[in-house]
Amino acid sequence: MSQSNIFILLILIPLTFTQSVRRKDCVCDLKNSDPAFPEKKLKNVETTALQCIGTITSEKMTDLDRLVLGLQHRIKQLEGNVIVLEKEDDRNLYGAVSLRIIELEIAEIQDLLDKLNRTTQNYQHLSVQTAAQLEDMKDAMVDLEKFDNMQVIKTNRENQRFKRNLEQCKEELSATAAPPTVPPARCGLGRAVSVAGPRTYSLTVYGTSYTFGAWGRDAKPAPGDKNKYWLVVLSSGNVYGHFVRQYSTLSTLLLGIGPTDTYISSSNPTTNTIQGPNMVMYGNALYYNCYNTYSVCRFNMTTRSVSTVALPNDAGYNSKFPFAHLGATYTYTDMDFATDELGVYVIYATTSNFGNVIISKVETSNPPVFNQTWSTSLHKKTVTNTFMVCGVLYATRYLDKETEEIFYSYDTKTKEERFDLKINIKKMQTNIQFLNYDPRDHLLYVYSDAYILTYELIFQ
Incomplete structure (x- = not known):
């Protein structure tokens, strides 16, 4: 319960005045016909409301979601291992080992069930207690509303209802045309119409100390790596990184179980290490802005080798053309990397294009090279993030602490630009440092103030 729901009560005290003349003195007798206002009762309500706010927090409510999601993925993984065991024909050579692995997985699932039961019981107790307090x-x-003799509360409720009706009328009148249609022949998708979620919302194992980072899946994974997830946090001043952390499944990432770290360099920062939070994984290679240069780095996760390709020499880097909005600048975000159904892209700006966004298709060779390039009229510093879907660039901007808006699109096939998209993203934290689309599951992967999230991109 918010303190804004506790109304200010105005007391109208009827007064009775009696005047008598005594030696040229005027004497007035004050008589209050209403009972005294119960100030102590109002203080008790305020105290209880503060206790409710402190007891029920978004962090607590996500514990249950995280446990349920982890349990779902572990059960799915167990089913897959059982199917593999049933198909094995190794004359009992490895049967005992497979059974032992399944036994350990069942034990981990039981541990998750125990945690889930304890969490559920705590929440049930909290729900009963809070319901009683609310009642x-x-x-x-x-009772306190009875003292509102001037009916301020009733009038305020009517005003709020009128405001809601007025806002609804405004939304209906200002309805705009639908977002651009993505030709179905290009990748089998219709028009992007909305964003649902978040579907996943969790703090990383690093806690709230590292607010800049990136995560997701390989958009073109190697055989056997389809379920892997990667995570990079910028551990040096929220600017630089020098290793990639990988997890076998989403549930192990959320629970922080069994990570594998692959180092680009032993020190940080140095030549060819990561600069800025914008990066993607494609074909078992990480693409990112090389440290202190206007070059694109390609880090092979298997051979741990780095190859580079330079952008035009007037391309922005070191926070020359970063993502930004009126309230903040996302430092070292000059280059944004994106994946879609067609491959890998780098989004950046140059002085020759007046700081406007440029899109370059990255050929995933070794070393990488640039193929096609498209110039737009979208100024990069008015944007907070970009992503690609079926060859269409989408850009977002900051509306307020709760909402990010997809407002712009550029079709690389038709070269059509639109600035009138109004697709909102419901934020759980104030800032979004990383945003990328995964063509395998049509999800948007987000890194937001140390939290990792996924949103579902809805197509018509």
């Missing part, structure tokens, strides 16, 4: 506060407010 008491409701009764108290009904």
Whole structure:
């Protein structure tokens, strides 16, 4: 319960005045016909409301979601291992080992069930306690409302209802045309119409110390790596990184179990290490902005070798053309990398294009090279993030602490630009440092103020 729901009560005290003349003195007798206002009861309601705010937090509510999601993925993984065991024909050579692995997985699932049961019981107790507190506060407010002789509360409710109706009318009148249609022949998708979610919302194992980073899946994974997830946090001043952390499944990432670290360099920062939070994984290679240069780095996760290709020498780097909005600048975000159904792209800006966004298709060779390039009229510093879907660039901007908006698109096939998209993303944290589309599951992967999230991109 928010303190804004506790109304300010105005007391109208009827007064009775009696005047008598005694030696040229005027004497007035004040008589209050209403009972005294129960100030103590109002203080109790305020105290209880503060306790509710402190008891029920978004962090607590995500514990249950995280446990359920982890349990779902572990059960799915167990089913897959059992199917493999049933198909094995190794004359009992490895049967005992496979059974032992399954036994350990069952034990981990049981541990998750125990944690889930304990969490559920705690939440049930919390729900019962909070419901009783809310009922008491409701009764108290009904009693206090009797002192509102001037009917301020009733009038305020009517005003709020009128405001809601007015806002609804404004939205209906200002409805715009639908977002651009993505030709179905290009990748089998219709028009992007909305964003649902978040579907995943969790703090990383690093806690809230590292607010800049990136994560996701390989958009073109090697055989056997289809379920892997990668995570990079910028551990040096929220600017630089020098290793990639990988997990076998989403549930192990959320729970922080069994990570594998692959180092680009033993020190940080140095030549060819990561600069800025924008990067992608494609074909078992990480693409990112090389440290202190206007070059694209390609880090092979298997051979641990780095190859580079330079952007035009007037391309922005070291926060020359970063993502930004009126309230903040996302430092060292001059280059953004994106994946879609057609491959890998780098999004950047140059002085010759007046700081406007340029898109270059990256050929995933070794070393990488640039293929096609498209210039737009979108100024990069008015954007907070970009991503690609079926060869169409989408750009987002900051509306407020709760909402990010997809407002712009550029079709690389038709070269059509639109600035009138109004697709909102519901944020859980204030800033979004990383955003990328995964063509395998049509999800948007987000890194937001140390939290990792996924959103579902809805197509018509």
